[in-house]
Amino acid sequence: xxxxxxxVDTEICKGCELCITACPQKSLGLSNNINSHGFKxxxxxxxxxxxxxxxxxxxxxxxxxxYRQSKNSIKQNKKxxx
Amino acid sequence: xxxxxxxxxxxxxxxxxxxxxDTPMHYCPGCGHGVINxxxxxxxDELKIQDKTVGVAPVGCAVFEYRYMDIDMIEAPxxxxxAVATGVKRVNPDKYVFSYQGDGDLAAIGTSETIHxxxxxxxxxxxxxxxxxxxxxxxxxxxxxxxxxxxxTSPFGRSVKNNGFPLNITELISKLDGAFYVTRxxxxxxxxxxxxxxxxxxxxxxxxxxxxxxxxxxxSNCPAGWGMTPLKSNEWLEENLIPKYPxxxxxxxxxx
Ligand SMILES: Cc1ncc(C[n+]2csc(CCOP(=O)(O)OP(=O)(O)O)c2C)c(N)n1
Ligand code: SF4
Ligand code: SF4
Ligand code: SF4
Ligand SMILES: [Mg+2]
Numbered sequence: 001x002x003x004x005x006x007x008v009d010t011e012i013c014k015g016c017e018l019c020i021t022a023c024p025q026k027s028l029g030l031s032n033n034i035n036s037h038g039f040k041x042x043x044x045x046x047x048x049x050x051x052x053x054x055x056x057x058x059x060x061x062x063x064x065x066x067y068r069q070s071k072n073s074i075k076q077n078k079k080x081x082x
Numbered sequence: 083x084x085x086x087x088x089x090x091x092x093x094x095x096x097x098x099x100x101x102x103x104d105t106p107m108h109y110c111p112g113c114g115h116g117v118i119n120x121x122x123x124x125x126x127d128e129l130k131i132q133d134k135t136v137g138v139a140p141v142g143c144a145v146f147e148y149r150y151m152d153i154d155m156i157e158a159p160x161x162x163x164x165a166v167a168t169g170v171k172r173v174n175p176d177k178y179v180f181s182y183q184g185d186g187d188l189a190a191i192g193t194s195e196t197i198h199x200x201x202x203x204x205x206x207x208x209x210x211x212x213x214x215x216x217x218x219x220x221x222x223x224x225x226x227x228x229x230x231x232x233x234x235t236s237p238f239g240r241s242v243k244n245n246g247f248p249l250n251i252t253e254l255i256s257k258l259d260g261a262f263y264v265t266r267x268x269x270x271x272x273x274x275x276x277x278x279x280x281x282x283x284x285x286x287x288x289x290x291x292x293x294x295x296x297x298x299x300x301x302s303n304c305p306a307g308w309g310m311t312p313l314k315s316n317e318w319l320e321e322n323l324i325p326k327y328p329x330x331x332x333x334x335x336x337x338x
Contacts, residue, residue: 016112016305016312017313018112018316039111057272060116060117061107061109065094065098
């Protein structure tokens with residue numbers, strides 16, 4: 001499986017949950033914590049993200065940055081640890 | 083929370099476009115305006131036309147988008163964005179010019195400007211954000227509001243008898259000779275976002291070739307005005323708005 005991960009800008013996130021629904025891997029959930037604006041923010045709740053960018057595409061506040069295992073390491077079938 | 087990630091050789095695959103400023107957006111949580119603003123800037127980033135693009139935003143919830151879009155922006159009076167964009171394009175034919183207008187703006191107070199801009203075939207991109215309501219002013223009925231849809235000025239639902247039929251202005255202007263490319267999209271799913279981005283790309287390419295008016299309607303949500311959560315609003319959009327305003331190309335350029 002291709003491995004990926006995301007970074008959420010927790011101060012920008014408004015907790016709208018659109019990314020949670022858009023994630024085919026069900027990797028995302030709302031945190032129990034709130035940011036300084038009073039919004040619960042999104043976080044990874046499973047380590048099965050594939051870096052498909054669906055969550056970032058639908059995020060109205062551009063709060064998500066996505067990373068993926070490089071093509072090189074996929075080719076070499078490198079072991080990854082998350 | 084899972085925050086430790088030690089994937090070897092991580093590659094950045096998606097980040098916020100560089101031409102979108104870091105200013106937090108004032109839109110309500112889950113509002114489609116944010117996605118559309120971001121997409122326009124992604125295209126401008128990729129085409130490397132930041133210093134060659136002028137946007138025109140009138141009154142409506144996107145009135146502050148000049149804070150987010152790091153390009154030259156002009157504010158237009160309500161309804162007049164396409165007229166202002168016409169002027170900008172005519173004196174700066176080398177610039178890429180777009181207007182960004184809500185349904186209250188483009189299809190109500192600005193109906194005349196909309197029709198005549200397209201009829202003249204002005205070489206601009208008109209982005210029409212249809213959320214079937216006046217979002218900014220507190221959720222009043224718009225020309226695009228559906229039959230039966232409750233708004234603050236149609237508390238029992240829009241009725242044909244009192245309010246007439248929902249106005250499908252995009253189909254209307256598509257019949258005009260000046261309309262070169264007319265298409266309808268949404269941003270409620272990852273794939274719809276991808277398709278809209280392609281349509282914006284195409285429109286700027288057509289504009290470079292002086293083809294005439296490109297018109298993109300985006301069916302968007304207004305969770306605050308509709309009185310729904312963002313997730314519910316996207317479901318409602320899919321079940322109600324899209325059947326009335328079907329997605330896809332309405333007028334595509336003929337070959338040659
Ligand atoms: C000349 C004039 N008339 C009325 C208004 C009040 N007004 C501000 S925004 C708006 C409607 C906005 O609706 P829409 O264009 O659909 O944008 P949205 O907020 O839904 O994105 C109205 C009527 C105004 N600002 N100027
Ligand atoms: S990148 Fe894809 S898999 Fe990873 S969290 Fe986002 S939507 Fe889910
Ligand atoms: S879509 Fe964006 S703003 Fe909404 S919950 Fe996800 S990260 Fe937060
Ligand atoms: S009022 Fe509606 S259109 Fe305006 S920002 Fe809020 S959700 Fe978006
Ligand atoms: Mg509107």
